[in-house]
Amino acid sequence: MNSSYLADSTSQRLGRRSVIVVVLLVVFALLMVQTAHISRSQTLAELERKTEADLNRYLLSVQQKFDRYKDLPKLLSGYSELASILPLPMNEQDRLRINFYLQDVNATIGASDTYLMNAEGETVASSNWALDRSFVGGNFSFRPYFIDAMKGQSGRYFALGTTSQQRGYFFSYPVYEAGQIQGVVVVKIDLNDVEDHWNDPMQDILVTDNDDVIFISTRPEWKFRTLRPLAAHERRRVVESLRYGAHDLDPLDIVQRDTLPSGSQLITLTDILDKNRDDQEVLTSRQYLKMSRSMPDADLNVTILASLKPVEQRMISALTHVAFIYVATVLLVMVLLARYRIVQQREDFQLREHRALEASEARIRAIIDNTHAGLITLDEQGLMRYLNPTAEKLFGIKADEIREHYFSQLLSEADRSVCWRHIMNDAPDAPDELTIEAQAYHKGRGWFPIELTIGRMEVAGERQFMLTIHDITERKLYEQRLQQARDALESRVEERTSDLRQINMRLLDEMSQHRHTQNELIQTAKLAVLGQMAAGINHELNQPLTAIRHYADNAKAFLERGRFEVVSSNLSEISGLTERMAKIIHPLKEFSRKSTGQSEVVCLKAVRDGAMSVMYGQLEKEGIEVSWPSGLEEVYVTADSLRLEQVFVNLLANAIQAMEGYENPRIDVSLTSSQSMIDISFRDYGPGINDPQRIFEPFYTTKTAGQGLGLGLSISQRITESLQGSLIAKNHADGGAVFVISLPMASIPGHIECPSPSERV
Template sequence: MPQSFKQFSSSNKRTVWLYVVVAFVCLIAVWRVSEAYRQQQLTSLKRNSEIQLNQLANVLESAIAKYQHMPILLAANDRVRRALYRGIPTDINLLNRELAQINHITESSDIYIMNVDGLTVAASNYEEEATFVGRNFSFRPYFQEAIQGKEGRYYALGTTSNRRGYFFSYPVYFNQNIVGVAVVKVDLRQFEKRFDTQSYEFLLLDPDNVVFSSSNSDWLYKVMGELSHEELTRIADSRRYKDRMIETLPIINSEPFNQGVSIVELLQETKRESGRESFERRSYLKMSQPIQLFGFKVVLLKPLQLLNDEIALWRAIFAGGVIISALLAGLALLRKRMLQERSDAIEMARHNQAYIREVIQNTQAGLVTLDDHFCIESFNPAVEQLVGKLLSGVINKPLETLFHCSPSYLHFWSQMTDKKDNEIDAGGRFITLEGELVANVSYAIPVEMTLCELQLPNRRGYLVTFHDMTERKRYEKEITAARQALEERVRERTGELEEANGLLRQEVMEHKETQEELIQTAKMAVLGQLSAGLNHELNQPLTAIRAFADNSLKFLQRDRIDQVELNLQQISQLGHHMGDIIARFKVFARKGDVASRPISVQSAQDGALRIMSSRMREGQIALSGLEQCPHMVMGDMVFLEQVIVNILANSVDAIVDAKSTIRSINISAYSIEGDQVQIAIHDTGPGFSETDFSRLFEPFFTTKSLGVGLGLGLSISQRIIESMGGEISAHNHPQGGAEFYVTLPAFVEHKWVGVNDVAG
């Protein structure tokens, strides 16, 4: 980018920011000035409204106060007294007409006379349909105050006329006794009509801040502020406003302006021309003044709509001027920038053309341009460098005179050159082929050709790029030769590995046979150690069999057949017993592979104890531990019995050799974490030394006397337990002796689906 364009762009940015800052400052100034003007107008409006508020309060107070003495005058009227005292219809009729005439002259709402029970006996509206005559108003406070001899005042919504009014009452005396009450009701609607054309709204609030009178009928019976539940209940019980619902004035915002003056915003309902109702927000200047004579408060609301519209219009005009000025300045800046950019674009185009020419002339790739018939239009020097000769004679000749496509790409080349309108669709808008640049009859340069379509303004053209592939072809040949050599070495190595695997499998089989022979040797060693006990186990029943047989011969000679039968039964039982003993040792002595299945720990222990019972009795060793063990493990019953026999045999030898005073072996089993069962065998022998633990499970290692044992029992036991997926360990018990742990996978029924048989 030229330096002058950078300077111009930087200058434009500074100018834009300057305009933005100036516009922002102008808008803030407009806002501040308009706020000051608004405060000034509000202060002036407040002064004018104070005068109007005083006039309004005086008019309301004087308009109501002028009726306060009328009940006193009526109470002093003789016609009123006679009508109440005597109750003659003629007197009452004359009184009705007189009250109607007085009401017409004074322009009050209603005048009526009640007896001491609160029943209206005469009224100015006696001829109207909703006349008070005959109605009882004893519940009204103004009656209750007057009947007690006081001057009564009250304001309420009439229960009969349904019109708002202020009531004045006074007791009527006859012979110093109260015989009735005179009441004058002042209708406030006549005062409200006087202010219909005023430029403000007013509210007359009762002591509970409920709107009792207003220039806007929609605000009647609404409270300014909030009333508690007790206050609402009290107003409802008094029936002051009949059954009207007391709601809150819709004041949505209020902010103080001056002492006792605030600006409020109300939500008012309006009707559109279509008849649909809608709501709009209206702002007022709120001022209030109490009317001490009646305990009321008058509130004046001066509309601020015209003032707000004026200020908004003034702000809009000034802001519009600022925006228009900013737009004009922006347009001028934009035009200046467009002219500068046009000049820079022309300069950039010249620069780019020179740059492109230099790139084309100095690029290492060969570039050739073709017309729409694939004839050569131009080429760069790199093409002549590739072929090593001048190519001025190839202009306007087909590309085939310079480039020969490889046989494997001839199909794509023919499709490209024969296609109607010479459009390229193989691979999108470009195609890549391999071939040769022809230097002379005997020499060609291997190249990669990429042909790309050019969308020129008035015609179609093509750009061809040639890349020298001499080095790449050489690398491909070297890689192919290396790959072939590697494949040959892999085949040779594979043969060697297969031969080595065969030897390894043979060694594994031999190792497995050796291991099975060692296990069988260990079994035979245990059986050899148990041979003395086996002789004792078999000699006893054989001696008994001979005795029973001899006795049977003698009993047979004496014809004692019953005794012979008993002896034969004893001989049969002893034969079964000897068969069980021999069967146990036959099962223990057999060969076999480890077959994992669910087996009972209790059954494995019982089988091992049957084999070791004679040696334990011979060594006077007590056994304690498993009784009705419920645990099941995955393993082989015969091999687990062999492991327990090996451990028990070592424990018995250790106890006997050490000549221990306490001779006992304890077997226990319990579940541990990870779905496993651990079998613990604890003896009261001397235990192991620290050096023994490191070699305890080594083959041919033994702590017994010379010539006793082969030292294979624990080594073979470790291999058996590991083949069943468990582990075996040993340590010295804290209370003395050695303790072995055999840990095996527990049988979990849902994890071993299909296993129904349980060994033992």
């Protein structure tokens, strides 16, 4: 039994130790990863700042060097002797005089070369005239700095000299004579000293052109290489310009690029950095921080490649220190734990109880001392016994300075009486706690607002008070700003509401005027249609009027003869003819009256019958057949019956006019539905629409003079839009035009029958 218990206990201890070891290893791994990340980030940020400062310093030095020389060609161009020998020197004496002058100038300004070219680009004088690499007689008209100067501009250009094969930067300026450009003066400077002055072994300087070709570098093997592979046309352009002579312009082997949030890049560069014992080249990959800046005036880009070795070294150092501290801490904790266990085993039960009590009191004291609220205890008389550190900070005093003093001296006069009444109130029903906002005094910064809570408590049979104090300065400021913001917002809302109310009233007036104008246009269009129908209706009425007169005369004659049955028959015929005339006139009355403008449930059959009763005379005259879909009596839409009838009449009239002169004219009307909309299509077989985008513009018409004002389709579109629908126009694939009306579908009312035209009077 005992051996089994000991075995289980040993197994449990081993299990706990294994878990502790695993936890320690996991914590160690996480700590190393976090340390590496933080160290690398901080060191990389420092490296970025240093690199940026160095880059700015280098840019400033290069810019200063350029600034010393950029205006010298312009200054030299003003020397009258230069223009006097252009385009070619008159004699050898003139040539020598100018050569000596340029030689003296070049020695004074410290330039590499100074020379003069005529308008054809031939060098007529140069500071190096006496040297083997003399520019005299050379033609550099292909150089961009010459081309720019001949255009009247200052020229700048970097290239290898075609004669000297030395790198140089060229400044040029035109030479004028009698207002005409006679030649170009050029100053060439040497940039070799720019890379000689840079001696930081952890940084490499690269200066590139706009094609990313490196022409200045602290690494000689990188000169005349590129930061990126050049496209075929870019390489061909650079080679043909002779800017870099016969160099191959191979790109640096950058195998990886990572962009940092600051815009800099981390690159991995593979290059030949060493040789082995067999004198064979060894490729080595290194990481760099790449930071670039441009010099717009010089068309140059300056790049610094800072080695990441300091970052790696700092990270390794940080990892080493953290690992040492961690191991030392773990060992120290293990030693302390082992010693604590030994001490615990030797302690007596009573000592452990006593220490537990002390630990409890210590925890309470720590909580009181470290709370964010100020705590003060008062005795029964209101004298301060204890102040925690937060209270000392709140009032700017030390506890020893104010202990055994009245707390009320820290409050304003107005708040003291409230606190004293609560402290001195010893009635049984007195509240145990009082919370107020008061003004307190800070020894250094004066009065400030606090939230004060006074609570009663019993300690060893003695009545005491616990004061809890919170500084509410920020809260008061926030409340004040909030109130100001609320007042400002209410003021803006009131102003905006007033503006919106005025705007709304103006919009309502404009809408009322717009509806009135639209209704007048619709009525005008109706009257125009009525005018067109007048001739046809006159013809229709003449026939029944003639018949009525004939039947009336006959009835009179037969009445005199006493043949009453014939008279009755003639009167019946006259009654029928008058009914026919009423049906002819009814569409005019119905079509001409104004609409109420209110949408209602409308049967499409009634709209069709109304439109056809208006247009039947013109359709019959033109011999046009209208094909309507079946079942219109079961189709209802939400619309204004008279206004929708006007749209139908306008579309039919438009189709009739479009098919004038066409054989077998006809109009096809089709009906489709989708969800909550009904589409009614009117197709004619005319020439179609030349410009569907403009067909609905007011006063746009393709009709001949006297056939209309071009308002019918525009009014029809506005009517359909006011009915929550739409009207569009397009050309049919087989010829002719198609007008599609889309209207909201209405449910079929069970108690309403589709009315005939005569029932709508």
